[in-house]
Amino acid sequence: xxxxxxxxxxxxxxxxxxxxxxxxxxxxxxxxxxxxxxxxxxxxxxxxxxxxxxxxxxxxxxxxxxxxxxxxxxxxxxxxxxxxxxxxxxxxxxxxxxxxxxxxxxxxxxxxxxxxxxxxxxxxxxxxxxxxxxxxxxxxxxxxxxxxxxxxxxxxxxxxxxxxxxxxxxxxxxxxxxxxxxxxxxxxxxxxxxxxxxxxxxxxxxxxxxxxxxxxxxxxxxxxxxxxxxxxxxxxxxxxxxxxxxxxxxxxxxxxxxxxxxxxxxxxxxxxxxxxxxxxxxxxxxxxxxxxxxxxxxxxxxxxxxxxxxxxxxxxxxxxxxxxxxxxxxxxxxxxxxxxxxxxxxxxxxxxxxxxxxxxxxxxxxxxxxxxxxxxxxxxxxxxxxxxxxxxxxxxxxxxxxxxxxxxxxxxxxxxxxxxxxxxxxxxxxxxxxxxxxxxxxxxxxxxxxxxxxxxxxxxxxxxxxxxxxxxxxxxxxxxxxxxxxxxxxxxxxxxxxxxx
Numbered sequence: 001x002x003x004x005x006x007x008x009x010x011x012x013x014x015x016x017x018x019x020x021x022x023x024x025x026x027x028x029x030x031x032x033x034x035x036x037x038x039x040x041x042x043x044x045x046x047x048x049x050x051x052x053x054x055x056x057x058x059x060x061x062x063x064x065x066x067x068x069x070x071x072x073x074x075x076x077x078x079x080x081x082x083x084x085x086x087x088x089x090x091x092x093x094x095x096x097x098x099x100x101x102x103x104x105x106x107x108x109x110x111x112x113x114x115x116x117x118x119x120x121x122x123x124x125x126x127x128x129x130x131x132x133x134x135x136x137x138x139x140x141x142x143x144x145x146x147x148x149x150x151x152x153x154x155x156x157x158x159x160x161x162x163x164x165x166x167x168x169x170x171x172x173x174x175x176x177x178x179x180x181x182x183x184x185x186x187x188x189x190x191x192x193x194x195x196x197x198x199x200x201x202x203x204x205x206x207x208x209x210x211x212x213x214x215x216x217x218x219x220x221x222x223x224x225x226x227x228x229x230x231x232x233x234x235x236x237x238x239x240x241x242x243x244x245x246x247x248x249x250x251x252x253x254x255x256x257x258x259x260x261x262x263x264x265x266x267x268x269x270x271x272x273x274x275x276x277x278x279x280x281x282x283x284x285x286x287x288x289x290x291x292x293x294x295x296x297x298x299x300x301x302x303x304x305x306x307x308x309x310x311x312x313x314x315x316x317x318x319x320x321x322x323x324x325x326x327x328x329x330x331x332x333x334x335x336x337x338x339x340x341x342x343x344x345x346x347x348x349x350x351x352x353x354x355x356x357x358x359x360x361x362x363x364x365x366x367x368x369x370x371x372x373x374x375x376x377x378x379x380x381x382x383x384x385x386x387x388x389x390x391x392x393x394x395x396x397x398x399x400x401x402x403x404x405x406x407x408x409x410x411x412x413x414x415x416x417x418x419x420x421x422x423x424x425x426x427x428x429x430x431x432x433x434x435x436x437x438x439x440x441x442x443x444x445x446x447x448x449x450x451x452x453x454x455x456x457x458x459x460x461x462x463x464x465x466x467x468x469x470x471x472x473x474x475x476x477x478x479x480x481x482x483x484x485x486x487x488x489x490x491x492x493x494x495x496x497x498x499x500x501x
Contacts, residue, residue, distance in 0.1 A: 015044030015189060015213035016051055017196040019058040020206025025051045027214060030186055035101035035333040036324050036368040042099075042190060047214035049222035052181070055210040056228050059152045059179035062207030067149040067177035071127040078123035078175060080202035081195075086116050088198065095190040096163055101333040101368065102287055103324045114449070115167045118467065121451035125469055126175040129476070140486050146479040149177030150254065151230030153475060154223045156216070156244060157192065158236045159185035159335055160290040160391075165235050166192045168455070168466040170209060174199075176475035178231070181210045183223050187335060189213040216240065224248050231256070231475060237389070238415075238460045256464030256474045258456055260389045261292040261417035264410035265446060266432060267308060268403070269301035271422035275444065276304075277311035283420070283446035284395035285319065285373055288332055292461070293418035295446050296390060298397040299409045305399040309377050312395065313359040316373040321364055333368040334392060340369040343392030346385050350376050353383035355396065381412060389415070403428065411437050417457035420446040439465075 014022035015030065027046030034041050047055075066074070085092065089112050096107045131145035153173040157165040162184055173180050184192040192211055199209045212219055224232050225247035232248040234241050238259040248255045265283060267276045283295030300308045324332035334340045340363065347361050360374030374394040379386045386396050400406040410419060410432075420442040421432035433441045439457040442448070449455060454465035465471045484491075490500075 013042050013044050013190070013193065015193075016047045016055070017193055017209075017211040018051070018055045018207075019210070020200045022193075022197075023051070025212075025214075027051070030213075032099050032187065032190060033336075034098050034368075035335055036370075038368060044189075044213065046186060047183075047212040047219050049218055051212050051214070052219055052222040052226060055181045055212050056152060056154070056223075056226050058207035058210055059181050060228055062205050063149070063152060063179045066174075066179055066205050066208045069177070071129070074175060074177065075123045075126040077199075077203045078119060078126060078171065081199050081204070082116050082119040082123060084198040084202055085112070085119060085195070088194070089116075092163065092191055092194055095194060097324050099188045099190050100159065100162065100335065101324050103329045103332045105327055105329070106287065111161060111164055115163050118164070118167045118451045119171055122171040122175040125172070125472060128469070129472070130469075131478070136485065138482075140484065140492075141482045142485055144481045146481055147476045148479055150475050150477050151178060152228065153178045153180045153231045153233065154226060154229040154253075155180060155182045155233040156220050156223065156236065157182060157184050159188040160287060160292075162188040163191040163195065166195055168471075169233050169235070170195070172466075172471040173231075173475045174204070174208065176472050178475050179208045181212060181223060181229070183212050183214060183216075183220050186213055186215060220244070221247055224253075225250050227251050229253060233464070233474065234258070235466075238462075241462060254474075257462035258464070258466055259292070259417075259460060259462035260415055261294070261457065261461050262296055262387070262389055262413045262415040263293055263418045263420070263438070263446070264413070264436065265295040265298045266406050266410050266419070266421045266436075267298065267300040267304060268406065268421070268423040268425070268428055269303045270424045270428075271301075271304065272424065272444070273304055273307060273311065276422045277308060277315060279420070279422070279444075279446050280308075280312050280395060281315045281319070281373070285316075285331055285393050286447055288334055288371075289393035290335060290391050291447075292389075293440070293447060295395060295420065297386060297409075297413075298395055299400050299406055300397060301406070302399045302401065305397070309358060309375070309397055312397075313375050316359050316375055319373050321370055321372060322366065331370075331373060331393060333366075333370045335369070337369045339391070340371050343371055343390055343394065346388070346390055347374055347376070347394060350379065350383065350385040353385065354378065354380035355383060355385055360393070381409070387413065403431070407432065407435050411435070414460040415457070416459040417461035418442070418446075420444075
């Protein structure tokens with residue numbers, strides 16, 4: 001994949017993609033804004049609940065043809081999609097950077113290649129559905145397992161990783177033979193629309209992949225509670241996820257939720273301190289901290305605490321904040337001024353709750369919604385900044401006394417999406433991986449993901465998995481087929497019901 005630094009684009013686009021074509025919907029006019037400078041990237045009409053009905057009907061009509069396509073045919077379409085995303089990488093990066101404000105280096109080296117790899121993975125996974133061996137378990141019957149597409153999938157994705165989240169939700173569903181209606185965040189719909197267009201170009205049947213861009217309060221609610229969908233998947237905040245689940249429960253839809261996080265970053269006294277410092281800054285600041293797995297709660301052994309705080313502050317002070325289209329920029333803006341104000345408010349209240357702002361805590365003199373990398377030490381366990389998801393470039397730090405205290409603090413949260421433990425001791429590492437309550441525990445690293453392994457949490461972080469073969473389970477039903485092999489009319493088990501007269 002070869003790319004150059006993208007330029008901000010400004011265009012009028014159709015905000016929805018239904019039945020294999022762009023659709024100008026009847027909702028209000030919406031502007032997609034570049035958070036780095038406030039410029040309008042695109043203007044579109046938002047979808048309405050009536051458009052959701054149309055998209056779901058299109059997905060329902062396309063379902064049978066796609067679900068009954070052979071695995072090799074589905075795999076071929078998805079492989080072609082991966083190729084087209086790679087071919088169009090430069091334009092996709094331009095869209096992603098302009099609508100999110102994320103640094104071009106992150107989009108170029110992480111978001112887009114990671115998405116291509118994920119699409120390629122599910123192209124292969126479409127041909128490898130596993131199940132129990134066909135056998136005569138009862139002696140008189142042959143039993144087999146069929147794994148079939150659940151049906152129409154309604155999915156709602158967030159604004160922090162628009163392309164990756166669309167891929168994580170849509171690709172396993174398509175690989176399983178489902179059809180999809182996706183509602184991207186209205187702040188960042190462009191790459192999802194591009195993905196749908198390229199999927200059609202790759203040969204996906206019309207209606208198998210529909211996009212409706214609209215506000216969560218009407219379009220999202222209409223989609224999650226639509227009577228003719230079969231599965232509802234959502235990535236976003238925990239409060240909104242609970243509303244999505246409530247809407248889906250009205251019709252008994254299966255749900256999969258990937259929600260918020262408050263990841264602990266546990267540094268034991270035998271850790272490689274330099275590695276932990278570098279890892280903490282990278283883990284806290286990725287995507288300007290707008291990452292549900294970001295390192296947010298550093299829990300550090302007392303003997304290393306002062307050196308850790310000083311080291312993190314020093315590295316944070318060298319982070320380059322600025323134009324996300326500049327390859328030298330490390331940290332871009334937050335998604336909006338409103339979100340920046342939320343993050344700033346939490347930081348401003350921290351000293352009153354026992355925290356000490358070591359570095360950062362201010363917005364730089366730049367035109368967009370930027371906020372400096374921030375380190376807050378000595379936080380109280382009961383404080384807002386320690387317990388609630390910040391979703392910004394902010395790392396909090398506390399000390400611990402012994403291993404029991406470290407693991408207690410790590411688990412002292414409602415969330416359970418991700419965590420990391422830093423130690424040279426294999427037994428400590430194994431204990432941490434067993435006892436920290438999270439869907440992913442990294443040892444001596446924080447953040448890396450791979451297509452072959454699952455992503456998902458527990459507790460207030462939701463349930464179910466994205467990525468890997470495990471995610472296919474969200475979009476498949478398991479059917480037991482049991483066939484008599486005796487040809488006998490009078491079955492032995494009939495005597496439990498009636499006797500011959």
